[in-house]
Amino acid sequence: MRICLIDGSPKSSGSTSGRLLSHLEGKLGAGHVYTRTTTANALPQDLIEGIRGCDAAVLAFPLYVDGIPSHLLRLLLSVEKSISVAAAGMKLYVVVNNGYYDARQNQPALDMMRVFCEKAGLAWGQGIGIGGGGMIAATPPGSFPMANMWRALDALAAHIAAGQSAHDALPVPNVPRFLYLTLANTGWKTMAKKNGIRISKQPDR
Numbered sequence: 001m002r003i004c005l006i007d008g009s010p011k012s013s014g015s016t017s018g019r020l021l022s023h024l025e026g027k028l029g030a031g032h033v034y035t036r037t038t039t040a041n042a043l044p045q046d047l048i049e050g051i052r053g054c055d056a057a058v059l060a061f062p063l064y065v066d067g068i069p070s071h072l073l074r075l076l077l078s079v080e081k082s083i084s085v086a087a088a089g090m091k092l093y094v095v096v097n098n099g100y101y102d103a104r105q106n107q108p109a110l111d112m113m114r115v116f117c118e119k120a121g122l123a124w125g126q127g128i129g130i131g132g133g134g135m136i137a138a139t140p141p142g143s144f145p146m147a148n149m150w151r152a153l154d155a156l157a158a159h160i161a162a163g164q165s166a167h168d169a170l171p172v173p174n175v176p177r178f179l180y181l182t183l184a185n186t187g188w189k190t191m192a193k194k195n196g197i198r199i200s201k202q203p204d205r
Contacts (some may be wrong), residue, residue, distance in 0.1 A: 002054040003028065003160065006047070007038040008061025008072045016136050017060035020095055020153065023141055024058060027157035039071060044078040052086040056093065056125065056160050059113070062133070063098035066108050076116055084121035091125035092117055093160055095153070101180045103131030103170035110168055126159055126166040128152050132173035132180060134187070145175045 005025060009015035018038075025034060037050035039061075051057050061072055068076070094113045096106040106129025117124045130136070130149050139146040148171035159166045173180055192199060 001031075001056065001161070001163070002033045002035070004051045004054045004057040005034060005036045006050065006057060006059040007036070007040075008059050008069065009038075010040055010069055010071050012038065012040040015062075016097055016133060017062060017095070019136065020060050020097065020130075021058060023150075023153055024095075024157050024160070026141075027154055028161055032161075039075055042075060044075060044082075047075060047079055048083060048086045051083070051090065054087065054090050055163065056091045057087070058093045058095065058156075058160065060095040060097075061109075063096050063106055063109055066105065068109055068112055076120075080116065080120045087122060089123070091123045091160075091163065091165065093125040093127070093156060095128045095130065095156070097130040097133035097136065099132075099134045099184075101131050101173065101177045103129045103172045105129070105131065106170065107168070124165060126156060127168040128156055129168065129170045131171070132175075134184060135173060135180075145173050147174050148172060 005021040007015055007018045007021060009017040021036070035050050035054065037046060039047065061069055064070070067073075092113070094110060096109045098105050110127035110129055113127065114124055132146065135146055136149070142150045152169045152171040155169070189199060
C-alpha cells in the first residue's frame, strides 16, 4: 500500500501534527511505501505530487478558530478541482488536534474536510478529533493521560492498513476537565513568569 502522510501544521518542523503522523507510521509498520509532505510554504503541485498514486493519505493539522488553518485552507482550495486525477481511488483520513479539553471542538473542521472530499472527488476514510492537545508532546505513546487518544490512533492505523472507512472518533483526555484546566493555567503562568510578564489581580468592582 502507498500511503502519504501530510503535516498540515504551519510549522516547518517540530509540530504536534508531525509527531502524530510518526506514531501512525510506526503502527502501520513495514510493508508499505510512505511519502511525507508538509503544507508549510508548500505549492499546490507539491501536495499533488505527494499523493500521486497513493492508496491512502493521512492529513494531520491543528485546529485554528474551530476550523482549518488558513495556509492549509488556501492550499486545499487550489487543488480541489485537480487532485482527484492524481488521487483516483484514494481514501483520505484526517487527524485534528486542539488545546481545548473538549474533542468535539474539532467536529466542524472534520465536517469541512468531508465537504472538501465530496467536492474533490475523494473517498472519506475517517476523522479523528483530539482534545487536550497541549499534553501530547509530554505524553509517551500509549500512556496516561492521553491513553484514549493513543488507542484511537492505533485503531485508525488498523483501518488505514485494511483500506476501511470508519466513524469519526473524538477522544478526550483521561483526566477530569477541572484538572486539565488547572494544569493548563499553571503552565501559562509559569511561561509568563519565565518571560518577565507580571500577572496582576483583577480590580475589585
